[in-house]
Amino acid sequence: MGFTSMDDIVSKVSEDGQFLRIDWNKNFLPTTPAVAGEWHCLVKGTGNPATGSIYNSGTNLAFQAATETLTNAGGIPHGGNVSPATKHILNASAFTAAATTAPCILMLVDLLGWYRVTSVTTTTAQATDNTVTLPRYTSGAGVQAFMWNTNTTAMGAATPNLSLGYTNSAGTASRATPTTLPIGKTAAANGLILYSGTGLGKFGPFMPLQSGDAGIRSVQTIQNSTSYVSGEYAVGLCKPLLTLPITTLGVAAERDLVNQLPSMPKIEDGACLVWLMYSGAATPVNSSIYGHLDIGWA
Amino acid sequence: MAGFASIRDLVDSDVDSGQTHYATWRKSPTQATGSGVWFDLALSPGNPAPFYYASAPAVAVPMSRSSSGGLNHGPSMSPSKKFLRKFMMMTTTATALPMNAKILDYLLYYPFIDESLDGEEQLMDNTATLTRYADGAGVQIMAVVVAGHATGLTQSFVVSYTNQDGVSGRVTTPVFLNNQFVNGTIITTNRATAGCAGPFLPLQSGDSGVRSIESLTMTGSDVGLMTLVLVKPLAQMTLRGNDAPVEVDYFKDFSGLPEIKDDAYVNMICCPVGTLAATALHGEITTSWG
Numbered sequence: 287m288g289f290t291s292m293d294d295i296v297s298k299v300s301e302d303g304q305f306l307r308i309d310w311n312k313n314f315l316p317t318t319p320a321v322a323g324e325w326h327c328l329v330k331g332t333g334n335p336a337t338g339s340i341y342n343s344g345t346n347l348a349f350q351a352a353t354e355t356l357t358n359a360g361g362i363p364h365g366g367n368v369s370p371a372t373k374h375i376l377n378a379s380a381f382t383a384a385a386t387t388a389p390c391i392l393m394l395v396d397l398l399g400w401y402r403v404t405s406v407t408t409t410t411a412q413a414t415d416n417t418v419t420l421p422r423y424t425s426g427a428g429v430q431a432f433m434w435n436t437n438t439t440a441m442g443a444a445t446p447n448l449s450l451g452y453t454n455s456a457g458t459a460s461r462a463t464p465t466t467l468p469i470g471k472t473a474a475a476n477g478l479i480l481y482s483g484t485g486l487g488k489f490g491p492f493m494p495l496q497s498g499d500a501g502i503r504s505v506q507t508i509q510n511s512t513s514y515v516s517g518e519y520a521v522g523l524c525k526p527l528l529t530l531p532i533t534t535l536g537v538a539a540e541r542d543l544v545n546q547l548p549s550m551p552k553i554e555d556g557a558c559l560v561w562l563m564y565s566g567a568a569t570p571v572n573s574s575i576y577g578h579l580d581i582g583w584a
Numbered sequence: 585m586a587g588f589a590s591i592r593d594l595v596d597s598d599v600d601s602g603q604t605h606y607a608t609w610r611k612s613p614t615q616a617t618g619s620g621v622w623f624d625l626a627l628s629p630g631n632p633a634p635f636y637y638a639s640a641p642a643v644a645v646p647m648s649r650s651s652s653g654g655l656n657h658g659p660s661m662s663p664s665k666k667f668l669r670k671f672m673m674m675t676t677t678a679t680a681l682p683m684n685a686k687i688l689d690y691l692l693y694y695p696f697i698d699e700s701l702d703g704e705e706q707l708m709d710n711t712a713t714l715t716r717y718a719d720g721a722g723v724q725i726m727a728v729v730v731a732g733h734a735t736g737l738t739q740s741f742v743v744s745y746t747n748q749d750g751v752s753g754r755v756t757t758p759v760f761l762n763n764q765f766v767n768g769t770i771i772t773t774n775r776a777t778a779g780c781a782g783p784f785l786p787l788q789s790g791d792s793g794v795r796s797i798e799s800l801t802m803t804g805s806d807v808g809l810m811t812l813v814l815v816k817p818l819a820q821m822t823l824r825g826n827d828a829p830v831e832v833d834y835f836k837d838f839s840g841l842p843e844i845k846d847d848a849y850v851n852m853i854c855c856p857v858g859t860l861a862a863t864a865l866h867g868e869i870t871t872s873w874g
Contacts, residue, residue, distance in 0.1 A: 322864065323610045323631055389676050389866055391608060428602025455602060464659060466650075484631040489656065490608045497659035501602040526606060529868060531829045533674045547836055548595045564608045566676070566866045 288372045288552075289584045295376070295544065298584045305376075306365045306581045310334060312561055314387070314573040317438060318475035320565035325482035325491040327434045327522070328561040329360040329397070332572070336360060338560070341436040341520050344402050347508065348415035349523075351399040352558035361397065361558035364581055373583040374543075374550035380530045380577035381538040387573040389566035391531045392539075393491065394579075395524035396557040398422055398429065401505060403521065406441070406514035411451060411507035419504065422554040423525050426455035426503030430492040432522050432562070433470075434479045441474040442515020448481055450521065451507035454499040459506065461496045468493060470510060479562070480519060491562050524560070527551040530577070538577075553581065586665040588874045594835065597874040604669065604872045605658030611852070613860040615766035617680075620775030622783040623860060624728045624813075626690065626851040627768040630864075632656065635851075637730055637811040641696035643709040644796070647849040654690065660846035661873040667834075667841035668819055670870040674829035677863040680856035682824045686783070687842075689816040690849040691716055691723060694797055697812060699733055699741075699761070702805040708812075710796045716845045717816050720748040720795030724784035725756070726813045726853070727772050732765035733808030737777055741802045743785060743812065748793035757786040761806060770853065771810050783853055784815075818842040818850070829867075844871060 289295045299305040311333040315326055329338035338360020344350050352359050354366070364373070380392050398420050405412060423429050433448055435441055447467035453459045468481030468489050482490040495502070508521055528551055530539045543550055553559070559579075563569075588594040597603040610630040617623050626635045632653045639645050649657070657666065673685065692715075694708050717723050725743060733739075740758040747754045759772045760779035774780040787794065797812055819842045823830045834841050844850060850869075854860075 325608070389674050391866070391868065423602075426602075427600065428598075428604065484610055484612075484629065484633075486633045486653075488631050488633075490631065492606070494656075495659060498661055498664075499659070500604075529606075531672055531674055531831070531866075531868070533676060533829055534827045537827065547591070547833060548599050552599075564866070566610070566674075566864065 287370055287584060294584060295582060299582050304583045308362060308364060308579045308581065310362050311574060311576045314569050314571060315477035316571050319571055320569035321483065322565055322567050323484040325479040325562055325564050326477040327479060328477065328563050330477050335362055341400060342402060342518055346404045347401055347412055349399055349401050349418045351418050351421040352397045353421060353556040354558055356558065359558050361560055364553055364557065364559060367555040368583040369555050371583045373553040373581055375528065375553060375579055376544055376550060376582050377542055377580035378528055378530060379538045379540045380532055380575055382532060382573060382575045383536050384570065384573035386567045387569050388532050388535050391529055391564040393529045393562040394527045395560055395562055396422065396527060396554065397560040398523045398525065400520040400522045401508060403508055404518045406510060406517060409510065409512055411509040413507055414505050416504045421556060426501040428525055429501040429523050430526060431502050431505065432479050432492050433519055434522065435474045435476055435517060436520045437518050438476050439517055441517035441519065443472050444512055444514050445472050446470050446510035446512040446514055449509045450493055450505050452505045453503045455501035455503055457503065461499055464494050464496060470514065490564060586663055593874060598872055603874060604870060606868065606870050607656040609655050609867050609869060611865045613863060615768055616859045616861045617766065617856055618764050619857045620855065621762060621764045622770040622773040622853050622855045624768045624770060624853050637693050637695045639695050642694055642706060644692050644694055644712045646692045646712050646715045647690045648847045649849055650847050652849045654849040654851045655869050657844050657850055657869060657871045662846050664873040666844045666871050666873040668844055669835065669841065669872040670833050671821060671867065672829050672831045673821060673823050673865060673867040675863055675865050676826050678826045679858040680860050680863045681826055682822060683854050683856045684822050685820065685852050685854040686817055687819045687850060687852055689716065689818055689845065690851055691814045691816060694812040696730065696809045697800050699802060699806045699808045699810060702802055705799045705801045707799050708797050713796065716848060720793040723793040723814050723816050725794055726770060726784055726815050728811045728813055729767055729769040729771050730811045731809035732767065733761055733806040735806055736761040736763035739802060739804035739806045740779060741800055743800050744798045746795045747791040748795060750795060752798060754788045754791055759785060
């Protein structure tokens with residue numbers, strides 16, 4: 287399924303009503319301003335959708351799947367399942383009027399699930415529980431991992447190397463984060479992608495993969511090389527869908543996704559749509575960001 | 585056969601197979617620069633971390649992602665080929681704009697060449713050779729300030745090199761030093777100085793690239809040190825204003841996809857129209873492989 291032509295898009299959208307406009311508002315995290323160069327996961331910011339509060343619940347190191355309808359997951363509602371049709375993003379926008387929030391880059395991801403890590407003082411590679419598997423993109427193709435603080439309180443004072451052992455999208459096990467490991471930030475704040483920022487050992491937004499790998503099917507081990515002292519974090523698995531750079535306060539960043547290559551990112555049934563954000567400046571707490579998604583299906 | 589056989593193949597590789605890599609970058613030059621003088625962003629802080637070309641003088645050192653860093657274009661993908669798909673750059677500071685920029689594969693460098701040795705041929709150590717573009721086709725020479733000179737404008741230099749066909753003893757056109765002294769300046773560029781050139785040294789007639797550098801000879805002396813970097817230009821763009829990013833899709837906009845070799849050290853040079861100091865540049869780099 288999907289759109290067969292430009293005529294088909296016009297027909298489906300204008301005659302058949304297979305179209306939905308979603309307006310969203312997400313605020314930056316409420317606890318600590320961002321440092322320029324950092325990435326954050328905004329799911330715990332306030333706004334519409336409301337704060338995703340589920341990410342620090344559940345069993346330590348067990349994979350939990352995220353969906354559109356999962357209570358307190360904080361994903362953008364996109365109208366429910368349309369199978370056997372497929373749903374696509376046609377246009378997207380974002381803007382902010384909050385001082386020093388621009389420049390920034392927003393990335394919309396389908397958050398597939400997460401491993402909660404509360405045993406942050408353990409310094410060996412910790413085995414995960416993969417009883418639950420990926421709910422979408424089940425092969426892992428294009429699926430990326432990011433590690434972020436899911437707690438209102440900051441992580442402890444430490445700068446551990448961070449690494450994963452995983453199975454790639456070809457089903458090959460025992461893949462590993464490459465030698466130059468990401469370094470977690472000391473006292474990483476609520477929402478921070480732990481190893482993002484500037485300088486040596488900083489990556490953004492995703493964990494680097496082993497040579498030749500195009501995605502992650504599952505994570506077998508999670509390690510912080512030294513104790514993170516306190517707090518908790520999660521390893522999220524997601525599929526990136528689009529990015530929107532915002533340069534100027536009060537000016538909307540708009541993306542016509544019909545005319546990109548590849549075009550019209552697909553939203554899978556049940557997708558949990560979440561924003562990640564790169565800060566180009568010291569983003570203040572609670573900075574409001576607004577925008578919309580135009581969605582059609584066929 | 586590595587690469588993309590069709591647009592369908594490119595799209596399938598990206599959408600179905602996830603064969604794409606995305607990363608953001610940030611460069612925050614601190615140096616005060618002038619108009620029309622090219623500047624090497626490899627030395628600027630941010631993400632990726634700066635690289636200072638610090639090693640034994642005049643000894644060739646190959647550069648790679650694994651050893652030196654650079655823009656994060658993802659891990660090696662052999663036997664597939666990796667390509668630069670999209671690039672974005674933006675800033676909220678107007679002073680440097682409009683600004684041209686080039687994305688380069690930095691291949692090898694000869695550090696700390698002395699600018700005080702008038703008429704003396706300074707020989708390079710070529711024990712190490714190019715690890716990418718090994719024949720030198722399309723490879724250019726870039727001269728970067730790593731310890732500021734004092735006057736410029738009246739001193740020139742030539743470089744003796746081996747060209748892409750393996751012919752040694754080839755000589756660049758004499759090029760004058762400019763009068764911008766901060767580290768990172770590409771010392772041969774200045775729109776207002778007669779005898780300066782572009783970001784790359786002008787090669788001898790008929791040559792299309794450089795395999796290695798044998799020597800450098802100054803005419804006139806100055807204080808200061810430069811590093812000679814062998815680079816392969818990959819792509820370019822222009823950031824016109826501070827109210828919008830420049831976004832380039834190299835397939836749609838340029839009808840071609842620059843290849844990024846496995847383990848390439850990729851970074852940028854730029855040509856501002858005013859000072860880069862306090863100009864934070866931000867952007868994205870997206871690669872695809874097939």
